[in-house]
Amino acid sequence: MTFMQKQDRPRYDAEAIAQQYRQSPFKVIRRVLTIAWYIGSFFLRLKLDQWRGLEQTNKFKRARELRTILTKLGPTFIKVGQALSTRPDLVRKDFLDELTKLQDQLPPFDNAIAFEMIEKELERPVSDIYRELSPEPVAAASLGQVYRGVLHSGEEVAVKVQRPNLEPILTLDLFIMRWGINRIKGWLPVNLGHDLTLIIDEFGHKLFEEIDYFHEAENAEKFARNFQDDPTVKVPKVYWDYSSYRVLTLEWINGFKLTDREKIKAANLDQDRLIEIGVVAGLRQLLEYGFFHADPHPGNLFAMPDGRMAYIDFGMMDQLKEETKETIATSIVHLINRDYERLAEDFIGLGFLTPDTPIEPIVPALEEVLGNAMGESVKDFNFKTVTDQFSELMYDYPFRVPAQFALIIRSVVTQEGLALTLDPNFRIIEVAYPYVAQRLLRGESPEMRRRLIEVLFKDGKFQWQRLENLIAIAQTNDNNFDLLPTARLGIQYLLSEEGNYLREQLLLALTEDEQLHTEQVERIWNLVKEDLKPARLFDVALSSLRNMTFEEVAALVPTNNFQKSS
Secondary structure: OOOOOOOOOOOOOHHHHHHHHHOOHHHHHHHHHHHHHHHHHHHHHHHHHHHHOOHHHHHHHHHHHHHHHHHHHOHHHHHHHHHHOOOOOOOOHHHHHHHHHHHOEOOOOOHHHHHHHHHHHHOOOHHHHEEEEOOOOOEEOOOEEEEEEEEOOOOEEEEEEEOOOHHHHHHHHHHHHHHHHHHHHHHOOHHHHHHHHHHHHHHHHHHHHHOOHHHHHHHHHHHHHHOOOOOOEEOOOEOHHHOOOOEEEEEOOOOEEOOOHHHHHHOOOOHHHHHHHHHHHHHHHHHHHOEEEOOOOHHHEEEOOOOOEEEOOOOOEEEOOHHHHHHHHHHHHHHHOOOHHHHHHHHHHHOOOOOOOOOOOHHHHHHHHHHHHHOOOHHHOOHHHHHHHHHHHOOOOOOOOOHHHHHHHHHHHHHHHHHHHHOOOOOOHHHHHHHHHHHHHHOOOHHHHHHHHHHHEEOOEEOHHHHHHHHHHHHHOOOOOOHHHHHHHHHHHHOOOOOHHHHHHHHHHHOHHHOOOHHHHHHHHHHHOOOOOHHHHHHHHHHHHHOOOHHHHHHOOOHHHHHHHO
16 A cells, blocks of 8 residues: 555655655756755855845745745745745745745636546536636645536535645655755754754645645534534534535635625625634634644635634644643633643643753743743734744754644644734734633533633642633633633532542631631622622522532531531
């Protein structure tokens, strides 16, 4: 079995690819020379501009040249350019504007080849499948192009057709990239060189998933199930009868790109609301479902006339483990609380540091770098700044970027960049933190309840201010956030065997330093009293007690109290 087999659906296998191209050295050499010629000559022209003092005069010309070079080098390099187009912290603006065009302004391939592929893949004439099909593609991307059509049943559809001969092009480029990194990683910091190989492999896996349209259709339906109860998010329907692994037929989406501010304004859509929908949907993907869109660039996100956000192109997705989701959530809280020791422990849990890494020397470095990025308040926080500042730590400390987190970082940075396009004053943490606070306070799972306890206790002491902050922040951006269900869960938890530790710690906190902490309790009550009317709260407590057995109620009272009273 080769790396291309298994029901004719492509799979990335670095070793199998390497074995194949070791037997075709002339093909590799020819491609390496082509890449070196284009890239080398481009950097030589940049250097000449610098020597001649023509950098400013030629900067737009050079930016166009870079886009043209990446386009000529093909799909793999176009995908690299697309990734760079979402990183304004790494790429200067003139280059960024041109690289953005790689998202959906690429030259199409021949229509005759596309229609021939449709008929071959779906095993029937185009006229038998579609009542109408646009004679030219409406969009061309790195891995395929899209036609607008109408089924014989009347539904408007988008027909996505894969570019020809993609697999051999991708495998050769990925082999060369991996080979090149292995040759130079000895000159790089150990953690960075190691991680680049893993990142290329992750990139390869995702590219091969993207060119499997069956896989994309499955992703779309899974994504739709996750958001089926969310009226703000739209996911196109998949037409399985008219799809294969090289042709995909989806419901047509009428909407505007999120970067098209004029059309959004003309449609009387609320930009701030669109930003909130996009960011909360992104957070739900990462922290609630763990299944996230790893390529949310402007060509894949649309504002619909009815105010919904539509996602398209589900080729590049990833799934997080439950523990990873919860650790990301608590790390956001630790960052906001400036609890850098706990944050360093989170980095170990997430794989940014190995378990045997001593965190004592790292904590001051985190405090310095992330403290500067945080500024005086949460409103100063900017994710691009954090990633930029954080990258400096990799050269001095044993940090590494786990391959999966390269996609997470790309996803978050891209979403923040889109939001900043609509609102230059946007700060992602102002939406992220209330969402995380709500999730922690609701404590829907034992793991999330454990994370809440970790946040509320430090050095064995209950942190009243943190609880107050969590409640206040949770109420900030969501007028519909109802604390009653949270209170119900909290009471049920406190009355359960699992909540025994928290009961004891709350009693100790209330009487800490031999004084009753009524002031802290009063401040928190003032925050929640509008939501938690005494009668409603009593009903919640009574219903929780009704569901308990006599033995469970008796267990709430320590036996030594009975002994003392007797």
